[in-house]
Amino acid sequence: MLPSALANGLRRVGAGSRQAIARVGFAARFFVAVLRQTPTAFRRIQLTLREVYFAGVLSLVVIMVSGLFVGMVLGLQGYDTLNRYGAGDSLGIFVGLSLVRELGPVVAGLLFASRAGSAITAEIGLMKTTEQLSAMEMMAVDPLARIIAPRFWGGVISMPLLAALFSVMGVFGAYIVGVRLIGVDNGTFWGNMQAGIDFWPDVTNGIIKSFVFGIAVSLIAVFEGFDAKPTAEGVSSATTRTVVGGSLAILALDFVLTVFMFRGIG
Amino acid sequence: MNRSTIDLWVGIFVTIGVGAIVFLALKVGNLTSLSAQPSYRLEARFDNIGGLKLRAPVKAAGVVVGRVAGVTLDPKTYEAVVALNVDKGYEFSKDTIASILTSGLLGEVYIGLEAGGDPQMLAADARIAKTQSAVVLEKLISQFMFDKASSGSTK
Numbered sequence: 001m002l003p004s005a006l007a008n009g010l011r012r013v014g015a016g017s018r019q020a021i022a023r024v025g026f027a028a029r030f031f032v033a034v035l036r037q038t039p040t041a042f043r044r045i046q047l048t049l050r051e052v053y054f055a056g057v058l059s060l061v062v063i064m065v066s067g068l069f070v071g072m073v074l075g076l077q078g079y080d081t082l083n084r085y086g087a088g089d090s091l092g093i094f095v096g097l098s099l100v101r102e103l104g105p106v107v108a109g110l111l112f113a114s115r116a117g118s119a120i121t122a123e124i125g126l127m128k129t130t131e132q133l134s135a136m137e138m139m140a141v142d143p144l145a146r147i148i149a150p151r152f153w154g155g156v157i158s159m160p161l162l163a164a165l166f167s168v169m170g171v172f173g174a175y176i177v178g179v180r181l182i183g184v185d186n187g188t189f190w191g192n193m194q195a196g197i198d199f200w201p202d203v204t205n206g207i208i209k210s211f212v213f214g215i216a217v218s219l220i221a222v223f224e225g226f227d228a229k230p231t232a233e234g235v236s237s238a239t240t241r242t243v244v245g246g247s248l249a250i251l252a253l254d255f256v257l258t259v260f261m262f263r264g265i266g
Numbered sequence: 267m268n269r270s271t272i273d274l275w276v277g278i279f280v281t282i283g284v285g286a287i288v289f290l291a292l293k294v295g296n297l298t299s300l301s302a303q304p305s306y307r308l309e310a311r312f313d314n315i316g317g318l319k320l321r322a323p324v325k326a327a328g329v330v331v332g333r334v335a336g337v338t339l340d341p342k343t344y345e346a347v348v349a350l351n352v353d354k355g356y357e358f359s360k361d362t363i364a365s366i367l368t369s370g371l372l373g374e375v376y377i378g379l380e381a382g383g384d385p386q387m388l389a390a391d392a393r394i395a396k397t398q399s400a401v402v403l404e405k406l407i408s409q410f411m412f413d414k415a416s417s418g419s420t421k
Contacts, residue, residue, distance in 0.1 A: 187323055
């Protein structure tokens with residue numbers, strides 16, 4: 001027989017793995033169940049619109065202000081670096097490509113995870129803690145249809161719009177710094193940008209990315225809320241997991257998507 | 267929060283979000299170009315335009331007076347036909363020389379206009395007769411090397 005200390009250690013590892021796998025399985029089944037409720041979320045569009053308001057409209061300020069500042073910093077830093085090689089005129093394409101391909105979807109997604117994702121998790125977790133979800137089931141109202149699906153789709157709809165707004169504000173910020181303050185030629189700025197960025201594949205790939213991030217963050221947010229331990233501590237750790245897990249999921253998915261999208265594009 | 271207020275805000279949000287995507291498509295991408303100032307069109311033909319791009323600036327004495335509006339190839343003469351939009355208010359004499367220049371070694375390519383002394387001015391849609399093509403660096407270097415080599419062999 002194994003010494004009991006070693007056996008206990010192995011038991012703990014086994015239990016941990018079993019729970020982790022069970023959680024992944026539960027998350028996958030949960031995702032399918034939420035998708036099944038999609039018709040309900042769109043038939044009762046008022047519920048979804050309310051969530052678009054909370055997830056999207058209320059995130060507008062933070063997204064637009066961050067976008068503006070990110071763009072202004074890109075303008076300053078980009079010009080400084082490009083100018084060392086006498087290529088300060090390429091500021092437009094530098095800023096445009098960085099924002100449309102990467103920074104727009106990714107930074108908007110990170111902000112969305114911390115601004116809207118955490119709120120969704122906390123709300124659903126608290127509903128569970130106060131037994132509102134169980135009460136609904138008692139009244140034969142499916143909480144997946146009434147609570148979860150509208151929040152999921154509200155997030156998925158909001159995310160691409162927020163990412164596009166972020167990119168636009170970033171380009172505008174770079175325009176202010178590059179053209180108005182530093183003095184890059186206006187036509188060169190826009191002309192370079194338009195010559196170097198194509199609607200297909202650059203802009204569309206950015207939109208696809210933000211859509212995927214929206215699905216990932218919204219799913220993590222509603223799942224963590226639904227799966228939270230019904231205590232104050234459980235809700236708080238679920239909210240933390242949403243922000244950490246959502247951000248990591250965005251960065252990892254971004255790498256995977258970039259490998260598939262821009263491989264072979266110069 | 268009542269229903270119509272939420273509808274209003276969501277409407278505003280979706281509208282500006284879609285507007286942002288349209289802006290990315292049109293202004294950041296290259297589906298169209300916006301231009302505001304009234305301008306007239308000139309045409310110039312070059313043997314070689316080098317790296318001249320659409321919307322590159324047209325400068326006279328270093329001042330931007332217009333933009334490149336179109337670059338096409340004449341299928342008969344194999345010359346590049348460049349359309350220039352020059353701001354109304356700037357007029358150039360008939361013997362103006364248009365040349366393709368580069369600001370710095372790696373800088374942007376633009377068209378320089380050097381006005382001559384002719385009292386008659388170029389009308390709209392006129393062609394600039396005197397042009398100077400882009401200097402292709404590789405050709406210049408090979409010419410220089412060639413000269414060096416041939417002068418070396420005669421010694």
